[in-house]
Amino acid sequence: MIKNLAPLPDGTVTVSGWVDTVRDQKKVQFVVLRDESGAVQLVNPATREAEDGDAAGQERLALTETISGLAHGSFVTVTGELKHDERVKLGGIEVKIGSLEVVGEALPETPIAADSSLDKRMDWRFLDLRTPKQNLIFRIQTTFEHALREYWIDNDFIEIHTPKLMASASESRAELFEVEYFDTTAYLAQSPQFFKQMAQPAGFGKVFEIGPAFRADPSFTSRHATEFTSVDAEISWIDSHEDVMRLHEELMVAGISAVKAKHGEAIAELFGIELEVPTTPFPRIPLAEAKQIVAARGYEIPRADEDMDPEGERQIAAHVKETLGHDFVFITDYASSIRPFYHRRHDGDATLTNSYDLIYNGVEISTGAQREHRIDVLVEQAKEKGIDPEELGFYLDFFRYGVPSHGGFGMGLARVLMLMLHETSIREVTYLFRGPTRLAP
Amino acid sequence: MIKNLAPLPDGTVTVSGWVDTVRDQKKVQFVVLRDESGAVQLVNPATREAEDGDAAGQERLALTETISGLAHGSFVTVTGELKHDERVKLGGIEVKIGSLEVVGEALPETPIAADSSLDKRMDWRFLDLRTPKQNLIFRIQTTFEHALREYWIDNDFIEIHTPKLMASASESRAELFEVEYFDTTAYLAQSPQFFKQMAQPAGFGKVFEIGPAFRADPSFTSRHATEFTSVDAEISWIDSHEDVMRLHEELMVAGISAVKAKHGEAIAELFGIELEVPTTPFPRIPLAEAKQIVAARGYEIPRADEDMDPEGERQIAAHVKETLGHDFVFITDYASSIRPFYHRRHDGDATLTNSYDLIYNGVEISTGAQREHRIDVLVEQAKEKGIDPEELGFYLDFFRYGVPSHGGFGMGLARVLMLMLHETSIREVTYLFRGPTRLAP
Numbered sequence: 001m002i003k004n005l006a007p008l009p010d011g012t013v014t015v016s017g018w019v020d021t022v023r024d025q026k027k028v029q030f031v032v033l034r035d036e037s038g039a040v041q042l043v044n045p046a047t048r049e050a051e052d053g054d055a056a057g058q059e060r061l062a063l064t065e066t067i068s069g070l071a072h073g074s075f076v077t078v079t080g081e082l083k084h085d086e087r088v089k090l091g092g093i094e095v096k097i098g099s100l101e102v103v104g105e106a107l108p109e110t111p112i113a114a115d116s117s118l119d120k121r122m123d124w125r126f127l128d129l130r131t132p133k134q135n136l137i138f139r140i141q142t143t144f145e146h147a148l149r150e151y152w153i154d155n156d157f158i159e160i161h162t163p164k165l166m167a168s169a170s171e172s173r174a175e176l177f178e179v180e181y182f183d184t185t186a187y188l189a190q191s192p193q194f195f196k197q198m199a200q201p202a203g204f205g206k207v208f209e210i211g212p213a214f215r216a217d218p219s220f221t222s223r224h225a226t227e228f229t230s231v232d233a234e235i236s237w238i239d240s241h242e243d244v245m246r247l248h249e250e251l252m253v254a255g256i257s258a259v260k261a262k263h264g265e266a267i268a269e270l271f272g273i274e275l276e277v278p279t280t281p282f283p284r285i286p287l288a289e290a291k292q293i294v295a296a297r298g299y300e301i302p303r304a305d306e307d308m309d310p311e312g313e314r315q316i317a318a319h320v321k322e323t324l325g326h327d328f329v330f331i332t333d334y335a336s337s338i339r340p341f342y343h344r345r346h347d348g349d350a351t352l353t354n355s356y357d358l359i360y361n362g363v364e365i366s367t368g369a370q371r372e373h374r375i376d377v378l379v380e381q382a383k384e385k386g387i388d389p390e391e392l393g394f395y396l397d398f399f400r401y402g403v404p405s406h407g408g409f410g411m412g413l414a415r416v417l418m419l420m421l422h423e424t425s426i427r428e429v430t431y432l433f434r435g436p437t438r439l440a441p
Numbered sequence: 442m443i444k445n446l447a448p449l450p451d452g453t454v455t456v457s458g459w460v461d462t463v464r465d466q467k468k469v470q471f472v473v474l475r476d477e478s479g480a481v482q483l484v485n486p487a488t489r490e491a492e493d494g495d496a497a498g499q500e501r502l503a504l505t506e507t508i509s510g511l512a513h514g515s516f517v518t519v520t521g522e523l524k525h526d527e528r529v530k531l532g533g534i535e536v537k538i539g540s541l542e543v544v545g546e547a548l549p550e551t552p553i554a555a556d557s558s559l560d561k562r563m564d565w566r567f568l569d570l571r572t573p574k575q576n577l578i579f580r581i582q583t584t585f586e587h588a589l590r591e592y593w594i595d596n597d598f599i600e601i602h603t604p605k606l607m608a609s610a611s612e613s614r615a616e617l618f619e620v621e622y623f624d625t626t627a628y629l630a631q632s633p634q635f636f637k638q639m640a641q642p643a644g645f646g647k648v649f650e651i652g653p654a655f656r657a658d659p660s661f662t663s664r665h666a667t668e669f670t671s672v673d674a675e676i677s678w679i680d681s682h683e684d685v686m687r688l689h690e691e692l693m694v695a696g697i698s699a700v701k702a703k704h705g706e707a708i709a710e711l712f713g714i715e716l717e718v719p720t721t722p723f724p725r726i727p728l729a730e731a732k733q734i735v736a737a738r739g740y741e742i743p744r745a746d747e748d749m750d751p752e753g754e755r756q757i758a759a760h761v762k763e764t765l766g767h768d769f770v771f772i773t774d775y776a777s778s779i780r781p782f783y784h785r786r787h788d789g790d791a792t793l794t795n796s797y798d799l800i801y802n803g804v805e806i807s808t809g810a811q812r813e814h815r816i817d818v819l820v821e822q823a824k825e826k827g828i829d830p831e832e833l834g835f836y837l838d839f840f841r842y843g844v845p846s847h848g849g850f851g852m853g854l855a856r857v858l859m860l861m862l863h864e865t866s867i868r869e870v871t872y873l874f875r876g877p878t879r880l881a882p
Contacts, residue, residue: 001597001646016678018644018843036599036646073843075642077678104642104814106843126839129643138645142600146590156442158477159583161670161854163873164605164653167880179629180619181667182659182877188620195873198882201516201545202570203459204579205442205477211652212605218623226622229602237457237518373545394882398567402459402514402547413602432604432636436623439608441639441835 003037006093008082013095015040016077016103018130019070029067031097032090033078036135041090042078044097066100073106073127118427125432125441133270137429140259140267141417145210147258148231148251157206157233162195164212168393170194171340175216177226188214191410193342194395196234197371201403206235210413218436222425223310223363223415227434231416234408241354244368244407245330248358249282252328256420271421278328283320284356286333290316306335310363317362332356341381344370344407358411361419368409375399444478447534449523454536456481457518457544459571460511470508472538473531474519477576482531483519485538507541514547514568559868566873566882574711578870581700581708582858586651588699589672589692598647598674603636605629605653609834612781616657618667629655632851634783635836637675638812642844647676651854659877663866664751664804664856668875672857675849682795685809685848686771689799690723693769697861712862723769724761725797731757731772747776751804758803773797782822785811785848799852802860809850816840 002017017035024046031042044067047060070076080095088094112124121128128134152159165186169176170193177188189195191213199207213230233251238244259267260275267275285293290308294301294315301312308316308331320329333352336345343353355369372378378399379389389396414426427433432441443458458476465487472483485508488501511517521536529535553565562569569575593600606627610617618629630636632654640648654671674692679685700708701716708716726734731749735742735756742753749757749772761770774793777786784794796810813819819840820830830837855867868874873882 016845018845034644036644037597071843075843075845103846104840104844107841110842124838126639126643127842129640129645135644138599138601142594142598145600146594149587149590153583153587156478157583158579159586160579160872161653163668163875165655165668165875165880177627178621181880182657184880186618186880194882198567198873199570202567203475203477203576204570212602214606216623227604227606397565397882399545400548401551401568402512402516403545404457404459404516405544431601432639434604434606439606439622439625439627441635441838 001037002033002035002040005040005082005095006084006091010083011081012079012098013082014077014079015095016075018073018075019106021072022067022070024068029064031067031070033076034130039090040093040095041088042080042095042097063097063100066102067097070102071106071108072110073130074102075104075106077101077103118425122427122433122438123441129431134428136263136266136270137417137421138431140263140421141413141429143259143262144255144416144420145231145413147255148210149208151251151254152206152208152233155206157208158199158204160192160196160199160204160207160209161211162189162192162209164189164214166194168391177214177216190215191230192232193410194398196232196408197342197395197406198398199234200236200371200373200406201398201401204236206233208233213410220435222427223418225414225426225430225434226436228426228430229413231411231413232408234406236404236406238370238405238407241332241356241368241370241407244370244409245282245284245332245356245358248366248368248409248411249278249280249328249330252282252358252360253278253280255416259420267421273422275420276327278326282328282330282358283324283326284330284332285316285320287331287335288333290331293319305338307338308357313357313359313364314362317359320359327361329359330356331359336381339369341385341387342369342371342378344372345381354407358409360416361422363415363419365415365419366409366411368407370405370407373399373403373405442478443474443476443481446481446523446536447525447532451524452522453520453539454523455518455520456536457516459514459516460547462513463508463511465509470505472508472511474517474536475571480531481534481536482529483521483536483538504538504541507543508538511543512547512549513551514571515543516545516547518542518544559866563868563874563879564882570872575869577704577707577711578858578862579872581704581862582854582870584700584703585696585857586672586854588696589651590649592692592695593647593649593674596647598649599640599645601633601637601640601645601648601650602652603630603633603650605655607635609832618655618657631656632671633673634851635839637673637849638783638836638847639839640675641677641812641814641847642839642842645677647674649674654851661876663868664859666855666867666871666875667877669867669871670854672852672854673849675847677845677847679811679846679848682773682797682809682811682848685811685850686723686725686773686797686799689807689809689850689852690719690721690769690771693723693799693801694719694721696857700861708862714863716861717768719767719769723771723799724765724767725771725773726757726761727774728772728776729774734760746779748779749798754798754800754805755803758800768802770800771797772800777822780810782826782828783810783812783819785813786822795848799850801857802863804856804860806856806860807850807852809848811846811848814840814844814846 017033020032020034023030029044080098171190179186346352358366417429458474461473461475464471470485521539612631620627787793799807858870
């Protein structure tokens with residue numbers, strides 16, 4: 001890999017990558033070669049005319065012509081002489097080309113440029129991903145996820161892979177994708193909600209999953225996708241959503257610490273961001289209080305129900321940043337009216353739930369809650385939401401043969417990355433985005 | 442957790458779990474309490490009659506009656522006095538119950554028993570999963586996957602999440618699930634094949650993914666599912682499938698070593714298996730030679746094409762086990778006629794491919810190959826297989842703007858676990874199995 005060249009002594013090396021730029025001067029040719037680890041300058045003294053009867057000369061002429069004809073983006077393997085030279089701006093090293101093999105030739109015209117629209121770049125995502133910034137995004141994702149998993153493994157969680165094909169809805173009848181399934185219809189899981197809860201009566205104790213979830217959501221916002229990577233955890237024997245929030249903030253600290261340690265410098269260089277590891281505990285503000293704070297800042301939430309809206313979330317996040325200097329805030333104790341039937345309600349006040357949303361740099365990234373595990377209460381809450389308990393089928397059985405208290409959260413991976421890197425859309429941080437009009441590539 | 446009780450000194454403890462058994466004797470009651478980490482005996486000196494006017498006596502009577510009424514499977518929290526006593530068979534410890542809270546009460550009749558059919562057990566999978574053997578399977582899965590990911594992270598791989606919703610088929614037009622997608626039709630990914638290959642022209646170098654894949658396969662064998670967890674890797678700059686096999690065998694060694702280290706004793710105890718870490722290199726046998734060996738063993742493969750069949754795979758695995766003592770074998774160099782168009786063919790012999798299947802304890806767990814990255818050859822091979830290049834749409838574009846040589850493999854996670862633990866069906870090692878007639882729970 002190119003990043004491994006610098007520590008090597010001067011001498012013969014072989015290096016592979018794609019052609020970033022070619023400067024084809026009369027007497028000398030320069031090629032900047034790039035791979036996933038960096039870039040290096042290659043140099044070739046140009047041979048413009050064949051010297052009769054000299055085989056080596058013919059070879060030098062052929063090499064010069066090959067370099068002149070190199071298309072941007074072609075993948076090549078080069079063997080040559082590495083030389084350390086402080087005058088070379090690009091890393092202080094240079095490789096004098098001995099031989100060059102074109103392994104994968106590119107068409108001469110690249111269909112996108114640096115200033116192409118986001119939509120055009122998504123059409124040609126595999127070219128868009130070649131930029132160092134895009135490459136870094138997915139290295140950060142890799143590091144972030146691995147840090148979460150290390151936390152989970154260190155804390156005896158079990159990894160589960162819940163099915164994405166279901167006989168019924170997992171969240172709501174709306175936004176549900178239908179699949180032709182032999183002689184019947186299946187639905188794509190909107191979340192692993194029911195199945196990660198199933199791990200609780202199964203006695204798994206603590207579980208996690210990172211996997212796809214599907215929403216037939218026709219909206220075109222910068223925060224929504226029809227398919228997204230959901231980060232989920234669910235744990236037994238909790239007293240309230242406070243236990244879930246403690247787990248959640250520890251995971252965020254683990255993830256961001258690992259990203260800062262491994263990529264902090266690169267993030268500063270390519271994104272101009274000094275990544276901060278958040279302190280714990282994260283601020284916690286009950287929804288009712290958050291709404292008062294937002295109102296006092298002069299913003300009236302234009303909603304008929306009791307929920308926040310995106311601008312309200314930005315406002316409360318700004319308040320927290322200004323007063324506490326924190327990028328995260330848990331909004332807690334959402335009204336029962338705007339939470340699903342399976343959220344546990346306060347003992348003594350059924351209008352409030354043991355639930356939270358986690359806001360990161362002004363945008364919601366996650367919903368968590370203690371679940372209602374008492375079957376009689378759960379059935380009542382379903383009915384109250386207008387859900388026929390018959391429709392819930394096997395889900396209610398999970399609570400009939402013994403179940404511990406439990407709770408958990410689901411978090412959108414792309415939102416975390418978008419907010420961490422101050423990007424404007426999850427499309428920028430998703431390998432291949434899926435939206436109402438986007439199914440390819 | 443129960444496993445943490447033994448090292449504690451005698452004294453007051455609080456422990457939670459589900460009721461495994463109750464022995465309700467006249468003078469003393471025993472409860473075996475279980476959680477995901479183990480089991481412990483609880484004891485209560487029975488109080489059968491109320492002593493008038495004695496509040497403590499009333500409490501003891503209530504506790505006795507609660508224990509008498511405990512249904513198998515109820516989740517309870519107990520506070521009591523831990524006592525180490527070598528005479529107690531179950532781990533040499535016992536907890537004398539002080540108080541007992543029923544957190545999640547079970548119905549008195551458990552719908553499955555140890556001798557229930559597999560299908561019945563799948564109907565009640567959350568109860569089936571409570572058995573120590575089932576719990577261990579998913580701890581093994583967790584450890585195995587984490588070891589693979591640690592290998593990948595240590596070797597600079599990028600984790601990708603490829604979309605499961607596609608505009609076209611990723612493998613074949615057969616066995617494809619259709620999804621109603623707004624005004625059009627989407628298909629569920631049969632594998633991440635096209636999208637993990639996309640990471641190569643994107644300059645990601647080395648990528649991995651563990652995620653769901655979908656096949657509308659109507660078969661009911663012990664090895665097939667309509668949804669399964671696929672373990673995938675794809676790497677740039679290979680010389681042949683040999684580089685992929687080297688990666689693959691190192692991953693299997695990393696995974697099995699970690700499982701043996703963490704769960705070797707439990708596997709011996711619950712499955713009666715002494716797990717062996719395989720030596721590298723794994724044996725490699727070209728398909729043509731493998732068929733001769735199988736024929737020499739007296740088995741004639743009843744197929745019209747040039748492929749192996751499951752019995753042939755068992756035979757060649759038996760041969761390898763007998764002659765080399767190895768549980769794994771790579772069958773290599775499959776005929777082009779039975780491999781997809783994107784497998785690279787031998788230089789100089791287009792009838793053979795740079796591909797392999799990996800056989801573990803007699804069953805195929807994976808297919809790997811070098812990919813054809815030369816666009817002109819790729820188009821020809823597609824045509825030869827009767828595929829209109831137009832149908833391949835964006836996939837062919839991946840090869841038009843520069844691409845390195847590359848290859849990779851896809852592996853069924855459940856098959857690995859089934860074969861590692863000598864189970865008879867992937868249903869036993871899948872959290873929630875999906876088949877042609879199985880969509881719930």
